[in-house]
Amino acid sequence: MKNRAFLLLVLPGAAWFIIFAYLPMFGTIIAFKDFRIHPGGFFESVFKSEWVGFKNFEFLFSTDDAYIITRNTILYNVGLIFLGLILAVTLAIIMNELLNKRLAKFYQTAMFMPYFLSWVIISYFVFSFLNVEKGVFNQILVLFGEDPVSWYSETKFWPYFLIFLGLWKNAGYGSVVYLAAIAGIDRSYYEAAMIDGATKWNQIKYITLPMLKPLMIILTVLALGGIFRSDFGLFYQVPRDSGALYPVTNVIDTFVYRGLTIMGDTGMSTATGLYQSVVGLILVLLANYAVRKIEKDYAVF
Amino acid sequence: MNNLSESMERTLIHSPGKKSRDINAISPLWNFIFNVGICLFALSCIFPFIFIIIISFTDEKSLAINGFSILPKVLSLDAYRFLMRSGEQMAQSLGVTLLVTVIGTVLTLYLVSTYAYAISRKNFDQRGFFSFLAFFTMLFSGGLVPSYIVVTQVLHLRDTLWALILPSILNAFYIIVMRTFFTTTVPDAIIESAKIDGATEFGIYTRIVLPISLPGIATIGLFSTLGFWNDWFNALLYIDNPNLIPLQTLLIRIQNNMDFIVQNSSKVVSYDIAATLPTETVRMAMVVLATLPIALAYPFFQKYFIQGLTIGSVKE
Numbered sequence: 001m002k003n004r005a006f007l008l009l010v011l012p013g014a015a016w017f018i019i020f021a022y023l024p025m026f027g028t029i030i031a032f033k034d035f036r037i038h039p040g041g042f043f044e045s046v047f048k049s050e051w052v053g054f055k056n057f058e059f060l061f062s063t064d065d066a067y068i069i070t071r072n073t074i075l076y077n078v079g080l081i082f083l084g085l086i087l088a089v090t091l092a093i094i095m096n097e098l099l100n101k102r103l104a105k106f107y108q109t110a111m112f113m114p115y116f117l118s119w120v121i122i123s124y125f126v127f128s129f130l131n132v133e134k135g136v137f138n139q140i141l142v143l144f145g146e147d148p149v150s151w152y153s154e155t156k157f158w159p160y161f162l163i164f165l166g167l168w169k170n171a172g173y174g175s176v177v178y179l180a181a182i183a184g185i186d187r188s189y190y191e192a193a194m195i196d197g198a199t200k201w202n203q204i205k206y207i208t209l210p211m212l213k214p215l216m217i218i219l220t221v222l223a224l225g226g227i228f229r230s231d232f233g234l235f236y237q238v239p240r241d242s243g244a245l246y247p248v249t250n251v252i253d254t255f256v257y258r259g260l261t262i263m264g265d266t267g268m269s270t271a272t273g274l275y276q277s278v279v280g281l282i283l284v285l286l287a288n289y290a291v292r293k294i295e296k297d298y299a300v301f
Numbered sequence: 302m303n304n305l306s307e308s309m310e311r312t313l314i315h316s317p318g319k320k321s322r323d324i325n326a327i328s329p330l331w332n333f334i335f336n337v338g339i340c341l342f343a344l345s346c347i348f349p350f351i352f353i354i355i356i357s358f359t360d361e362k363s364l365a366i367n368g369f370s371i372l373p374k375v376l377s378l379d380a381y382r383f384l385m386r387s388g389e390q391m392a393q394s395l396g397v398t399l400l401v402t403v404i405g406t407v408l409t410l411y412l413v414s415t416y417a418y419a420i421s422r423k424n425f426d427q428r429g430f431f432s433f434l435a436f437f438t439m440l441f442s443g444g445l446v447p448s449y450i451v452v453t454q455v456l457h458l459r460d461t462l463w464a465l466i467l468p469s470i471l472n473a474f475y476i477i478v479m480r481t482f483f484t485t486t487v488p489d490a491i492i493e494s495a496k497i498d499g500a501t502e503f504g505i506y507t508r509i510v511l512p513i514s515l516p517g518i519a520t521i522g523l524f525s526t527l528g529f530w531n532d533w534f535n536a537l538l539y540i541d542n543p544n545l546i547p548l549q550t551l552l553i554r555i556q557n558n559m560d561f562i563v564q565n566s567s568k569v570v571s572y573d574i575a576a577t578l579p580t581e582t583v584r585m586a587m588v589v590l591a592t593l594p595i596a597l598a599y600p601f602f603q604k605y606f607i608q609g610l611t612i613g614s615v616k617e
Contacts, residue, residue: 002424002425002502003425003426003427005501005502005503006419006422006425006427006428006502007419007427008503009415009416009418009419009503009506010415010416010419010420010425010427010431012411012412012415012416013412013413013415013416013435013471013476014416014431014434016412016467016470016471017434017435017438017471019451019455019456020448020451020467020468020471021438021442021443022438023443023447023451023455024442024443024444024447024448024450024451025441025442025443025447026443026447027443027446027447027448027450027451028443028444028447030446030447030450037454041454041455042450042451042454042455045450045454091339091342094335094338094339095339097326097327097331097332097335098332098335098336098339099326099327099329099332100332100336103336106343107339107340107342107343108603109600109603110343110344110346110347111342111343111346112346112599112603112606113346113347113350113596113599114346116527116531116595116596116599116602117350117531117592117595118530118531118532118533118549120531120533120549120550120552120553121549121552121588121591121592122349123556124353124552124556124584124585124588125349125350125352125353127556128349128352128353128356128369128585131368131369133368134364134365134368134369134581135368135369136368136369138368139368139369139370168345168346171342171346172346173606173610176606176607176610176611177610177611180607180610180611190325191325194324194325200325200327203325225439225440232534233533233534237533237553240556253445256444256445256446257445259446260445260446260449261538266446266450269445269446270444270446270447272444273443273444273445273446273447274444276444277441277442277443277444278441280440280441281440281441284440
């Protein structure tokens with residue numbers, strides 16, 4: 001009786017997961033097929049398309065693209081995860097120490113703002129700085145007698161821009177979590193340390209950071225699970241899909257999107273997506289396994 | 302909960318008396334240095350938005366000569382006048398965004414709360430299976446292309462409002478946050494006593510659990526509202542019909558092509574008007590209008606987001 005009530009509650013959501021998450025998982029067999037759309041619908045298309053084995057993967061890995069998108073995805077994510085962790089923890093510790101709590105609240109509100117905006121809006125912000133004729137950066141360069149730069153076709157600046165923007169947008173979000181964790185640390189630790197003559201720096205090093213460690217590890221393991229996924233908007237909208245920038249902005253997600261919408265190469269795009277999901281899964285399991293080896297309690301599952 | 306009493310205790314200890322400085326506080330010098338650093342970063346977070354507002358009020362000609370400037374030589378309302386006159390596409394897109402946000406959020410709340418509640422109850426025999434069904438989707442996914450094919454070929458949602466709503470109404474992260482909320486804030490004793498009084502499981506859910514869980518519902522509601530308001534990816538994939546384009550996607554289309562708003566709006570816009578049209582400032586004015594609701598509401602959002610984040614990050 002009780003189970004039937006619960007089953008009724010869980011049913012709509014379960015149906016959604018099956019259609020929108022599990023059916024696409026089944027659909028990944030397209031990666032091993034030469035996908036052709038048949039008039040009979042999705043299932044017929046999948047079943048009637050010819051098996052091609054690993055041809056789609058061979059095609060993908062025979063191009064330079066596979067290397068470039070894998071490199072970009074991993075390097076950007078590693079940068080964003082670790083610099084983001086350092087930034088969030090630093091901001092949280094500093095904000096916790098500020099004497100004027102009202103001011104700290106104000107900073108927090110301001111830092112949270114970019115998190116609430118879409119990448120489309122942020123791409124307009126970026127444009128107001130990087131536009132060739134009217135942008136702020138070029139106005140400053142011209143003021144100092146330098147030549148204006150065509151920012152949207154100069155690859156060398158973009159790794160910095162993208163990392164900065166990724167950190168900038170999520171700094172408020174990240175620091176809040178750690179700030180809440182710091183607030184939860186028992187004050188008596190600090191009082192005892194103070195009596196023993198610990199300086200502020202010592203307190204941070206020997207109390208705050210060790211107490212934050214489990215949370216830092218959990219969030220990092222979860223983030224590492226997404227190391228093969230990128231924030232599509234950051235890499236597609238912000239550089240305005242500029243072809244000249246592809247060498248430094250193309251990541252797996254944008255590659256799959258372009259493969260699907262522009263080239264219409266269903267098989268290879270699916271193969272790329274599957275490569276992304278499988279390696280992502282392996283990485284998160286490995287990271288979790290490593291954490292479990294080092295300190296059992298810190299493992300996510 | 303612990304945090305709350307902790308911080309209350311702290312304020313109680315430190316508030317009485319005059320301005321006695323906490324002896325463990327940082328020195329005024331470090332306080333000043335930290336303040337300057339964080340203040341600069343915080344300013345960098347709001348400055349771009351203020352800058353865009355200023356640009357939207359700049360005269361187009363002066364902008365063409367001087368470039369984007371924080372202190373424009375000539376101010377003008379032309380951009381907003383233009384939008385008032387020929388902003389039908391803008392109004393249409395705003396309507397689409399509002400509709401999608403409202404329907405999407407209501408459906409999200411329904412799906413998330415029912416699912417999370419069921420798997421939060423220890424006496425639900427299949428809770429392990431359904432928890433796994435949801436959480437596995439965080440570890441592995443079919444990827445973009447199969448999802449795209451399911452939406453277009455199986456469900457035939459291309460160029461419908463549902464294509465903007467259905468793919469994003471549920472995700473495992475919301476369920477985790479909500480389940481954690483249910484397990485931490487709904488005491489088993491209440492449920493037990495309701496059962497003794499003869500309440501059905503469904504009655505317990507609607508009349509007892511949901512009312513006490515309003516803060517959690519609000520958190521998910523805000524996550525979801527923000528998600529739908531800011532969404533452009535679904536539209537990029539599934540929508541061609543200009544009547545169904547949401548606001549963010551309209552901004553993408555006019556990013557490079559102002560014609561979009563001209564063609565799809567007032568028919569009276571003639572060629573010469575099109576030639577002298579305040580394009581750059583209109584773009585920025587549209588960004589301002591699309592952002593304003595969020596910018597005005599977000600200090601309220603923030604409170605709930607912080608709650609939600611704090612709950613979501615707690616490990617059971």
